[in-house]
Amino acid sequence: MxxxxxxxxxxxxxxxxxxxxxxxxxxxxxxxxxxxxxEVTTDTPEYCVYLQDRLHTLEVAAVAPPPHEVTDLSAEGRRMCNHGQTRGGIMRLRRALLILRHDDPPASR
Structure with missing residues (x-):
């Protein structure tokens, strides 16, 4: 056995x-x-600031003013990040970045 x-x-x-x-x-x-x-991202206040800086850089470099949806999303995302709601703020900032990138003509990218 x-x-x-x-x-x-x-x-x-x-x-x-x-x-x-x-x-x-x-x-x-x-x-x-x-x-x-x-690319690893985190839900931190530092990442909120990073996304805000990227959005600001794209908005300044844009030929035309950003769409209202981008302005609303970025303002709401900044507000949420400033009040400790980083995940929601990051979601809105990322969405605003996507819309802003999609709205730009290829020559200005």
Whole structure:
């Protein structure tokens, strides 16, 4: 009975070793196919300030005034960030950035 238990343990160890080896190969293959590293963002007040600065830079460089939706979203995002509602503020600031980028003609980007 103990030899059967030992055989079962050896088979389980071999199977788990093979599975881990296949998993490592899959992760390595996926890493070689990733085109660029991910940009990590956080829900911090510093990121709010960063987005506000980017928005301001794009608004100043724009040829025409920004759409009302961009103005409203950026004002609301700034207000929320200033009152500690960073996640909601970041969402609005990002949306304003997307609209502003989409609204610009390709030559001014």
């Amino acid at each position: 103990s030899s059967l238990r030992a055989l079962l343990i050896v088979l389980l160890l071999l199977a788990s070793g093979l599975w881990l080896g296949m998993l490592d190969q899959k992760v390595a293959a996926q890493q070689t196919h990733d085109p660029a590293p991910m």
